[in-house]
Amino acid sequence: xAGVTQTPKFQVLKTGxxxxxxxxxxxxxxxxxxxxQDPGMGLRLIHYSVGAGITDQGEVPxxxxxxxxxxxxxxxxxxxxAPSQTSVYFCASRTTEGVFGVTQYFGPGxxxxxx
Amino acid sequence: AQSVTQLGSHVSVSEGALVLLRCNYSSSVPPYLxxxxxxxxxxxxxxxKYTTGATLVKGINGFEAEFKKSETSFHLTKxxxxxxxxxxxxxxxxxxxxxxxxTFGTGTKLQVIP
Numbered sequence: 001x002a003g004v005t006q007t008p009k010f011q012v013l014k015t016g017x018x019x020x021x022x023x024x025x026x027x028x029x030x031x032x033x034x035x036x037q038d039p040g041m042g043l044r045l046i047h048y049s050v051g052a053g054i055t056d057q058g059e060v061p062x063x064x065x066x067x068x069x070x071x072x073x074x075x076x077x078x079x080x081x082a083p084s085q086t087s088v089y090f091c092a093s094r095t096t097e098g099v100f101g102v103t104q105y106f107g108p109g110x111x112x113x114x115x
Numbered sequence: 116a117q118s119v120t121q122l123g124s125h126v127s128v129s130e131g132a133l134v135l136l137r138c139n140y141s142s143s144v145p146p147y148l149x150x151x152x153x154x155x156x157x158x159x160x161x162x163x164k165y166t167t168g169a170t171l172v173k174g175i176n177g178f179e180a181e182f183k184k185s186e187t188s189f190h191l192t193k194x195x196x197x198x199x200x201x202x203x204x205x206x207x208x209x210x211x212x213x214x215x216x217x218t219f220g221t222g223t224k225l226q227v228i229p
Binding site for chain 1: 160164219
């Protein structure tokens with residue numbers, strides 16, 4: 001299994017540009033999520049999905065869109081990039097629920113710089 | 116609402132010394148608790164988790180954590196630090212029910228001094 005894969009690894013954008021961060025998992029997990037990691041702030045949830053066709057907002061959704069057309073893929077779209085979106089973005093997948101608690105599997109991250 | 120507080124954004128220990136990373140949580144329902152580790156330029160990976168049962172949980176790489184309900188704590192320890200333990204560590208909490216939304220702490224960077 002490849003686990004959770006993310007592309008690209010690095011990206012530099014200019015203010016106002018749009019782009020899509022790709023995320024895919026091959027573990028047949030229902031639940032996928034996007035986080036951003038900023039120094040001193042830990043991981044903050046942007047959007048999540050509990051299955052194909054179902055998405056919802058996390059704590060910092062503004063400026064980002066998601067869709068979930070398949071179980072495997074969960075792309076994150078930046079509509080009009082802003083310097084405040086400079087961050088490291090992580091995609092994660094997990095099973096939806098379990099009596100032994102869920103374990104999240106993280107991708108390697110995408111480092112985004114917005115100039 | 117649930118939250119996690121990690122005391123100390125940076126911790127330095129000498130190689131061979133005890134590692135103690137502190138985590139306190141707040142949850143209105145019985146929680147599941149996790150520690151994740153992030154090595155430089157990598158994603159997070161699970162070190163250990165507490166769900167139910169034994170309150171002392173053993174994880175990978177010699178780490179362990181003890182769930183103390185009375186103190187709302189889940190501190191991470193390792194008896195003897197190794198250079199390869201240098202990383203950032205995140206404590207996390209989730210509800211036991213529903214979709215088990217996970218809330219992460221702000222992280223603690225561990226430096227191991229030779």
